[in-house]
Amino acid sequence: MKKKILSVFLATAMVAAMAAGCGSVKTDNEVSASESGEKAAGKDVYSEEVKIAFLPNVIGDSVAAAWADGMETYLSEFKNVTFDVYDGEASVDTEVQIMDELINQEYDAIILQATDAAGLASSVDKAEGAGIPVITVNMDADTTHTGMVTMVDVEAGEKVAEAIGESLGGEGEVVIISATPGASKGEQLDKGFKSVMEEKYPNIEILDEQSGEWLTENANTVMTNFLTKYPEIDAVFCHNDAMAEGAAEAAKAAGKDIQIWGCDGETKMLEYIEQGLCTGTIYTDVKNQGAVSAQFAMYAISSGITGANLSETPIVKMSSITVTGENVGQISENMRW
Structure with a gap:
């Protein structure tokens, strides 16, 4: 197409x-x-x-x-x-x-x-x-x-990858909480994020990727499972802010200091950034x-x-x-x- x-x-x-x-x-x-x-x-x-x-x-x-x-x-x-x-x-x-x-x-x-x-x-x-x-x-x-x-999609994934890669000095371990399978925006975000990681930050490993189906509650469960499965996670990229908020609550409950990125720019996410619970987002009006x-x-x-x-x-x-x-x-x- x-x-x-x-x-x-x-x-x-x-x-x-x-x-x-x-x-x-x-x-x-x-x-x-x-x-x-x-x-x-x-x-x-x-x-x-x-x-x-x-x-x-x-x-x-x-x-x-x-x-x-x-x-x-x-x-x-x-x-x-x-x-x-x-x-x-x-x-x-x-x-x-x-x-x-x-x-x-x-x-x-x-x-x-x-x-x-x-x-x-x-x-x-x-x-x-x-x-x-x-x-x-x-x-x-x-x-x-x-x-x-x-909204920007491929470009948003690229921007988040650049921010994470630079802040980690090109080395680390990340996870992705993705969109519902088949959603075009999620596919484009993934494309941008992974292309930058592969080309510019080969020493950053993507440990895992699971769908949070756009939902805060689902992302909280996914992140909790990630934290149990992987002892070291440096950053998480979520395909929307709602999932980033769920991941942030899971990290907070586990006492983990992890970079958490979303994509949208909703008010609650901006408040989470102000409170230090999340790292960043790609804002759109x-x-x-x-x-x-x-x-x-x-x-x-x-x-x-x-x-x-x-x-x-x-x-x-x-x-x-x-x-x-x-x-x-x-x-x-x-x-x-």
Whole structure:
């Protein structure tokens, strides 16, 4: 599956194009259509009724809640837009079922956090085939679709590996508490982390890797088992902050001083860093990411673009900040989520 990586500024350009009343971004199919005098049929998102659905992996997650907040804040400016949030219940089957319902209810766009990249591919194809653009957030689907808005993933793994490798002087032992198997974000984080470790820090051994399934409680159990199994652990990389918080509690209970890194930048994690319980995280303004996702969806509805118009999935990558105890104070209250 091919993807085209675009900068975070794309969303601003999209909205500007909407405000100007024209869609200046051309895809392969649009170029051919324009030459034959045809044009993709979009919707007037300022006057016609618009329905947008957000389907996260699980609705109780802090990241999903911040995304939804950002989406709702942006979309509330459009009085003609209905915005609905559904709970994927961390289940592929549930997300597939809800996707079918959203297609049958003829939503104008779906913003999806795909629990499993392969497991949701057919559902995304079905939606796109019905003319419903699908925008994925963080966790992608294994098929070409209208777009994706994501935190840095490979780059985040690289940044954490660099920080750990440098602080350990190139020698030590680490463990990984990873995402649910099949989650694209986890695979990308792993890719970045392991590539840097292999290339730059060959004397740092990755002792073990187990899934914490994104959950604090599960990560606490995994970390407790790691601490029992391995007498010496210098650092742990967790694929999200919730799991890092669980690992931190396990290390604290065992009286161990271990570097603990997460990835997201949620408020609780920043507090753990301030308290010295965790070492660092890769912060993203997730509320803004939600707003960008909603902007992307509105652009797609307005322009009539779907995956059928594209040879590659466009990707908007959000900017990030590596946060440690040295600079956590720079993440002000209005930036926290």
